[in-house]
Amino acid sequence: MSTNALEREVDALMAALEAAYGDAAVTPGGVGWLRVHHVPVRRLVMRLVRRLLAVREPASAVGGQQPLVVAHDSAAIGYVSYDVTHAGVAYVLGLRSGERQDEPHNAHPAGALPPSGMPSTPVCAISWSSRHAATLLPVLVELADRGIASTVVDASTESVQRFPEQRTPAITGVRLPSSIFAHAGAPPLPYAGALPEGTTATVGQHEISLGRLAHLVSHVLVRSTDCTQPSWTSALMAERWLHGALAALRPDVLLCSNDTSPLGVLAVAAAERAGANTVYVQHGAWVDGQVSWRAQHCRHIAVMGSRDVLTAHTWTRRADARTHIVGQPRFDALAGADRSQQRAYLSGLLTRETRVEPPRIAVWACQPFSEQRLIGQFDVIAEGLRNTAHRWGLVIAPHPAQRPSAFTALLDSAKDVVVAVAAPEVGARSCLAGADALISASSTCGIEALLLDVPVLELVLPATRTLRLADHGAAQSCESDAEITVALARIDRTPDAVRVPAAAKNSICRWEGRSAAAVADIVTKAMTENTTS
Numbered sequence: 001m002s003t004n005a006l007e008r009e010v011d012a013l014m015a016a017l018e019a020a021y022g023d024a025a026v027t028p029g030g031v032g033w034l035r036v037h038h039v040p041v042r043r044l045v046m047r048l049v050r051r052l053l054a055v056r057e058p059a060s061a062v063g064g065q066q067p068l069v070v071a072h073d074s075a076a077i078g079y080v081s082y083d084v085t086h087a088g089v090a091y092v093l094g095l096r097s098g099e100r101q102d103e104p105h106n107a108h109p110a111g112a113l114p115p116s117g118m119p120s121t122p123v124c125a126i127s128w129s130s131r132h133a134a135t136l137l138p139v140l141v142e143l144a145d146r147g148i149a150s151t152v153v154d155a156s157t158e159s160v161q162r163f164p165e166q167r168t169p170a171i172t173g174v175r176l177p178s179s180i181f182a183h184a185g186a187p188p189l190p191y192a193g194a195l196p197e198g199t200t201a202t203v204g205q206h207e208i209s210l211g212r213l214a215h216l217v218s219h220v221l222v223r224s225t226d227c228t229q230p231s232w233t234s235a236l237m238a239e240r241w242l243h244g245a246l247a248a249l250r251p252d253v254l255l256c257s258n259d260t261s262p263l264g265v266l267a268v269a270a271a272e273r274a275g276a277n278t279v280y281v282q283h284g285a286w287v288d289g290q291v292s293w294r295a296q297h298c299r300h301i302a303v304m305g306s307r308d309v310l311t312a313h314t315w316t317r318r319a320d321a322r323t324h325i326v327g328q329p330r331f332d333a334l335a336g337a338d339r340s341q342q343r344a345y346l347s348g349l350l351t352r353e354t355r356v357e358p359p360r361i362a363v364w365a366c367q368p369f370s371e372q373r374l375i376g377q378f379d380v381i382a383e384g385l386r387n388t389a390h391r392w393g394l395v396i397a398p399h400p401a402q403r404p405s406a407f408t409a410l411l412d413s414a415k416d417v418v419v420a421v422a423a424p425e426v427g428a429r430s431c432l433a434g435a436d437a438l439i440s441a442s443s444t445c446g447i448e449a450l451l452l453d454v455p456v457l458e459l460v461l462p463a464t465r466t467l468r469l470a471d472h473g474a475a476q477s478c479e480s481d482a483e484i485t486v487a488l489a490r491i492d493r494t495p496d497a498v499r500v501p502a503a504a505k506n507s508i509c510r511w512e513g514r515s516a517a518a519v520a521d522i523v524t525k526a527m528t529e530n531t532t533s
Contacts, residue, residue: 025187069219114245123150124251134330138516144170157226185233257283327515342434353420358393365428365445384484393418397428
């Protein structure tokens with residue numbers, strides 16, 4: 001089945017689940033459990049749909065106490081990957097009974113309260129990843145230069161994801177206590193196994209119980225990993241804290257870079273209850289198919305390029321949403337990129353690690369995929385490099401959410417290839433300006449390379465989504481190692497031949513080095529809009 005067909009099946013099943021059980025559990029602030037946890041639930045539903053579509057024969061009954069859902073450690077920091085077992089598939093098909101959750105359901109858990117004495121500020125921002133921080137900080141600095149104070153709620157639970165300490169008096173930081181995310185507990189849904197089957201939905205040739213599906217997916221809300229995947233109980237505690245903080249701050253505007261994941265959904269809802277306007281700044285590229293469901297909650301949506309406007313309209317849940325094309329605030333710093341210094345870093349790294357300094361250097365902007373998928377991508381890239389007569393070396397640039405151990409297996413298989421791994425604190429962003437080419441499947445570093453006129457090779461491999469830069473004439477599409485070899489040879493011979501037209505760049509990201517100022521303009525207008533309304 002094609003990716004688009006799979007997405008349609010998932011969309012239909014999620015819509016049916018929300019219609020039947022969306023109000024089965026609601027936060028004190030009035031936000032339904034599926035709205036809060038849409039992202040982790042959707043991931044599990046997609047895995048279930050894949051399994052159901054692969055079942056051609058009627059499934060047999062499964063006995064015993066086998067788990068319905070299993071958890072696996074993810075390659076990405078802060079995430080746990082969940083999968084549906086054979087017993088889980090049998091359960092939604094009605095071929096076995098389910099078990100109650102052992103964890104207690106606490107509808108109104110106690111929790112940490114925001115610090116007292118927080119001064120009121122016109123703007124409140126929320127961040128829980130380094131990508132959010134890099135996107136929002138330039139905007140807050142611009143607002144500070146205009147005399148507008150802001151408070152940043154740092155909800156990160158990993159030190160590498162924290163919002164930087166600020167010396168600017170107009171920017172105040174406050175941390176959401178990480179202890180909030182140390183609590184387990186699923187939403188108190190009706191126990192499907194003890195009730196009539198009720199409403200059903202069709203997936204492929206199978207009819208499944210929506211009550212059983214609700215019980216199945218609630219398993220991913222029991223365990224709280226951290227701020228990115230809180231349990232239902234942790235989400236209730238976070239909502240209480242955010243409600244208190246926003247009531248004290250009384251901001252005119254909430255600024256965020258994610259209003260789709262649990263914390264973003266809760267923050268936007270709390271801000272609107274406090275009477276604040278809401279502004280979202282796109283922090284990463286939207287991948288085709290990723291945004292077919294309505295999950296955007298903010299009133300103002302600041303996007304990178306003209307191609308994102310239609311996607312924003314498709315994604316928003318609001319009839320009054322407004323979309324603005326502003327580029328990307330964290331890309332403003334690219335104007336000061338030191339190409340010679342970054343080239344020296346890449347050359348020095350390869351020389352130190354491999355004792356070889358190749359004439360050309362490619363950077364692979366890695367992403368927090370599974371080890372198996374990374375190895376598959378690396379094997380194609382490595383083979384493509386082997387056939388370039390040793391003229392190219394490769395620097396693997398880790399993603400900020402990636403664990404260092406993710407690259408051990410890659411380096412073990414790197415035979416006859418000049419390859420090294422960049423330091424985690426450097427990543428692709430701080431070295432790509434010195435590269436002769438950047439290789440990526442769907443990293444936004446591909447967009448940064450595009451803006452700096454570094455040729456981009458877009459990996460178009462089976463079951464791998466891309467940023468579709470090649471579709472806009474902004475990258476070279478590579479579906480195999482042979483195409484990588486051809487693309488690198490072309491760059492080696494005539495680098496200017498692969499230069500991207502300005503129109504193609506603008507469709508991806510309208511970049512003039514003033515994106516932070518453009519977002520600050522939206523915020524100041526939203527402040528006035530909120531005051532007058």
